[in-house]
Amino acid sequence: MSETRQPLVVGNWKMHGSHAVNEQLLEALKAAGPLPAEAAVCVPFPYLAQAAERLARSPIGWGAQDVSVHAQGAYTGEVSAAMLADFGSRYVIVGHSERRQYHGETDQLVADKAKVALAKGITPIVCVGETLAQREAGETEAVVKRQLSAVIHTLGPCVGEMVVAYEPVWAIGTGLTATPEQAQAVHALLRAQLAAASPRAGQMRLLYGGSVKPDNAKVLFAQADIDGGLIGGAALKAEDFLAICRAAA
Numbered sequence: 001m002s003e004t005r006q007p008l009v010v011g012n013w014k015m016h017g018s019h020a021v022n023e024q025l026l027e028a029l030k031a032a033g034p035l036p037a038e039a040a041v042c043v044p045f046p047y048l049a050q051a052a053e054r055l056a057r058s059p060i061g062w063g064a065q066d067v068s069v070h071a072q073g074a075y076t077g078e079v080s081a082a083m084l085a086d087f088g089s090r091y092v093i094v095g096h097s098e099r100r101q102y103h104g105e106t107d108q109l110v111a112d113k114a115k116v117a118l119a120k121g122i123t124p125i126v127c128v129g130e131t132l133a134q135r136e137a138g139e140t141e142a143v144v145k146r147q148l149s150a151v152i153h154t155l156g157p158c159v160g161e162m163v164v165a166y167e168p169v170w171a172i173g174t175g176l177t178a179t180p181e182q183a184q185a186v187h188a189l190l191r192a193q194l195a196a197a198s199p200r201a202g203q204m205r206l207l208y209g210g211s212v213k214p215d216n217a218k219v220l221f222a223q224a225d226i227d228g229g230l231i232g233g234a235a236l237k238a239e240d241f242l243a244i245c246r247a248a249a
């Protein structure tokens, strides 16, 4: 973490929640008081209105987990960036490995999604990360560079406005966490790649995701190029999510 970048902790609720369950979680987050990190939750589409209503007048932001590349039209099931903006979304996650894996999202599609989000004033959180097989084959650097490169080329000078999340696929939901050194090594690579493309690279927030919990957040966030986290399972419990936010102090 650097002193010049405000830490950011984002909860990715994935496909969890209900009106009743969310109500308790959102109220607990809202009641938390000042946090040392900027915090936000990315909720399933049907609950955007609920998040917007409950978190209004709180410092906690909200957003979505995906966005269509299309502006409008006959795209059944898709949700546009303008619609997300209509609900006050501050962030949208793009290119999560679950979207890449289960929905065949390519590097270019992810980059195009980041572009449409920015065009509507929503900050894309672009996810990159290698599978276990890729790490074991020594391909981590090549994989994350390729994933980031597509976004850099598509966003051009706007690249400095996005957030990047490094999420090793083997650490997601598995209880396995990259060591702080492993995570920092990849974050440093990503920042160097961004620095070659944008004068804003030093101000960009790079998040780590993959089994971040209250007991490992502090040491991860203490790394020089880790500016917060993208949190899955632990974001579903207010107490854990807030403890992770506080670990950014």
Ligand SMILES: O=C[C@H](O)COP(=O)(O)O
Pocket (backbone or CB within 6 Å): 012, 096, 167, 171, 172, 173, 174, 175, 209, 210, 211, 212, 230, 231, 232, 233, 234
């Ligand atoms: O977007 C969040 C990541 O997929 C991490 O999920 P996790 O914290 O449950 O491992």
